[in-house]
Amino acid sequence: MSQLESWRRAGLLPRHRRRGLGRGRGSVVDVVDPVVVESAAALVRHVRQGRDRRLAVLDWFAEAGTLLVRPGAVQVPEPPIGAVRQALVWVLERSVSQRLVAFARSAAGAGEEEQDALYAFAGRLVGPYRGSAHPALVRAALETGEDVPVEAEGPDFRSMVHLVAAIGLGAQEVGVDALAEAFAAFGMFGLKVEDWAQMLGAAERGEGPPVDWGMFERHADAVGSVKRASDEELVRARTVLVGLSGFYCVYVLYGLLLPDTPALAALRQRIDDLGVFPILDHVIAVNPSPGQFAVGLTVCLEPFFDNLYEVLMEQLMEGPDIFRIPGDETGAVGFGETWMRTLRELPGAGGASAGAG
Incomplete structure (x- = not known):
């Protein structure tokens, strides 16, 4: 019962409706509210000793949004959206991406040595992960009993640190070639490094549509995005x-x-x-x-x-x-x-x- 009361005090668990008995005789619950029961069950599934409660709130929010796949399954009720927003902000402030952006902004105007430190810091955080091999190539390898070719792997995602650097240091400091490498790492629209270099170079020379670097600045502010978003969003x-x-x-x-x-x-x-x-x-x-x-x-x-x-x-x-x-x-x-x-x-x-x- 103490655990349930703790969740109620935190605003995570509603109370059953109670009816007063009158003349100081207290109150009773006539009908058990299924929303309260299912909310408590969701918390039990996700709250663990030593684990921050905000992580459990995010797991609950994710679970409530999944599709029902079993006939007769009970829909998980939504957690309080205010608690969800607080949990999102708390997690994002500690994320790798936000740490990178904060480091990049602190390096702005600090000289070449600090820029080198940014890239070294990014290398330690991001690691050597490359994008997944394309499923069509994986399927072909499985059907023939061969290994997936190494060249089927995507570009090294570490190159995307150039975009982070552009947010903190400015696009001019990073340069067209490095930024083209970063965009190609996304694999967007099947464009290669050479394609991006050509388009970014044209924009830099005023021969093509300008790049809205402010968009990347806004996208990098994940915490601000969550704070500005409505509950419905x-x-x-x-x-x-x-x-x-x-x-x-x-x-x-x-x-x-x-x-x-x-x-x-x-x-x-x-x-x-x-x-x-x-x-x-x-x-x-x-x-x-x-x-x-x-x-x-x-x-x-x-x-x-x-x-x-x-x-x-x-x-x-x-x-x-x-x-x-x-x-x-x-x-x-x-x-x-x-x-x-x-x-x-x-x-x-x-x-x-x-x-x-």
């Missing part, structure tokens, strides 16, 4: 993040031999036509920590990702039977069985054909 950003995560996962699972139905192929083609898989690969975490969820949700406050979500939802509405193989009346069940059978029959998988001998 935070919930909408979660909807966008959950939806894009689903589209991303389906695309990735194609690389793991997910049956390629016409509806799935059309959805993948739309993502390819938009050139946004590398962006999704950078933004989406399949099983996000509260910190990753906070960063992803903040990114999805941007109109670009909201519009991308709408475009992909329109494509899904045009071909909703993504998990139905043509001619198979068993629907999703047959789809899943086909996928498992394909995986068992992989070269070297030790399936039925290997055991028959």
Whole structure:
């Protein structure tokens, strides 16, 4: 009971409605409020000893936004949005991206030595992670029993520190070549380093559309974005993040031999036509920590990702039977069985054909 009272004092758990008995006899609960019960259950699932309560609030908020997949499952109630906002700000202020931006701003005008320190600091924080290999290349390798070629990996994400440097030091200090490398690391629209260098160079010379560097400054202020967003915008950003995560996962699972139905192929083609898989690969975490969820949700406050979500939802509405193989009346069940059978029959998988001998 002390734990429940602690959650109530923190504003995380509402109280059951009580009816007074009159004449100093206290009060009673006539009806148990299911919202209170489910809210308490959500807190029990996510609060752990030694773990900051704000992380549990973010896990609860993420869970409340997931789609119900089990018949009869109870919808998880929403946590108090004020507590969600406080948790997002607390996590973002401690994130790697915010630490990088703060360091970059402190290095502005401090000389070459401080700029070198920025790049060294970024190298320690970001690490050597490269983008995922494209699912089509992974699928081809699995089907032939070969290794995924090393060149299939995406560009080194450490080069994106150039964008952070541009926010703190100014684009002129960083230079066109370094910035082109940073934009190419995103993999946006299939453009290479040379393409970005040409466009940024033209903008610098006044021969092309100017680059709105203020946009990057605003995007870097993740904490400010969350503070300025309305309650409805935070919930909408979660909807966008959950939806894009689903589209991303389906695309990735194609690389793991997910049956390629016409509806799935059309959805993948739309993502390819938009050139946004590398962006999704950078933004989406399949099983996000509260910190990753906070960063992803903040990114999805941007109109670009909201519009991308709408475009992909329109494509899904045009071909909703993504998990139905043509001619198979068993629907999703047959789809899943086909996928498992394909995986068992992989070269070297030790399936039925290997055991028959």
